[in-house]
Amino acid sequence: MTDPTPETNFDPKAFRRALGNFATGVTIITAVGENGEKVGVTASSFNSLSMDPPLVLWSSMKTARSCEIFETATHFAVNILASDQMDMSNHFARQQEDKFAGMDWQEGIGGAPLFPNCAGRFQCETYDKLDGGDHWIFVGKVVAFDDFGRSPLCFHQGSYAMTFSHPGATKKPTENAGKPAHAGRMGNHKFFLMLQAVQGYQDRYQPKLQTLDLNLIEARALLVLAASDAMTADELLAPLNSPMVEVKAALANLTGRDMIAKNGDKYILTDAGASKADQCWALADAHAEEAFSEFSQDQMDTFTTILRKLV
Structure with a gap:
């Protein structure tokens, strides 16, 4: 029993x-x-x-x-x-x-x-x-x-977020029957569409990330440090988009798992961390390939150009 x-x-x-x-x-x-x-x-x-x-x-x-x-x-x-x-x-x-x-x-x-x-x-x-x-x-x-x-x-999950109305929360009035799902001012507003797209993309990505035994902020920290020689906790705040208490918790967890090391007040990747960062990139690339598989290369080039302009 x-x-x-x-x-x-x-x-x-x-x-x-x-x-x-x-x-x-x-x-x-x-x-x-x-x-x-x-x-x-x-x-x-x-x-x-x-x-x-x-x-x-x-x-x-x-x-x-x-x-x-x-x-x-x-x-x-x-x-x-x-x-x-x-x-x-x-x-x-x-x-x-x-x-x-x-x-x-x-x-x-x-x-x-x-x-x-x-x-x-x-x-x-x-x-x-x-x-x-x-x-x-x-x-x-x-x-x-x-x-x-x-x-x-x-x-x-270790990151700041914003609220927006769930598409299933409000019953559509009968006079809207037959209209496209994205009809109306909210459905065509670029900002709200971006918020929903990012949330949906992240919701499908997080369960895959958990297979690497990392949460979102830990994975971000590894990827950011992989692109930098060394960074302080304060310098990591903006790219990690998280409160300092969560940034420090992620850095402590990664340090405890020998994925990063501290050099003065800066954090650097260890060999184990660099290997894990490579796994994160591979997972991110695979997820992106799956999410954008139905779009042409010309569409993706345009999409990338728009995103870079907005950054």
Whole structure:
């Protein structure tokens, strides 16, 4: 008889990658300590909890330098980032002497900083703190909020993402029966078509990438480093299109697997990493050949030219 006891002694790296399948929003949580010290951290652990009373929650590593202030603060603010605030997410994910220097912000309830141009903001009175293993779970009672209705910044499988309407989510009205699937303004808008094309292409590519025991950001890191002599974590931010915390996690995983090595503050490929990068290129080429097989060489040349113009 099969033992019904679930297996809990699993690979933490594989566990992290599996958790990455759950897409989240991106927030910056802020607060002010008893001595007036401001803190702000990038977090994807935010979630709603209760409507009556209105409660939300988020979590922080117990060992984080900012955690002590969040533990004693009377209030905290949740700034839900909009899709064009990726740089702000990266900024507050880095360790810095003063994260607020040069930033545009205003004082909220209890002194917690609020940022402009967000998708939404919640000002919270500290309600409870719960033990969550290596994290503290902070529960806040919402005392004020702003809904700006901007498109949110999202995070999925180690990379930033954006939202767009699922084509199957809205039932087409009967008067549109017989119209092409891409009829209408949205269906013909180049930007939305590009977003859907990239998402569809990536959704079909990721399961293949997993056969190399890599997630998307790890594979990108190997490919970028294969085209460069050496790069720092900061230099990898833009080409990897991910928050600093995820960039560092990917670099740590690849270092632990002897695929990259550190030379001062720069990362370089090892022989094993170069070999794995070659496998990534082979997989990417095979996927591209499959995806574009129905198009002529002239069409592909035109497509490549357009993409290079847009970069």
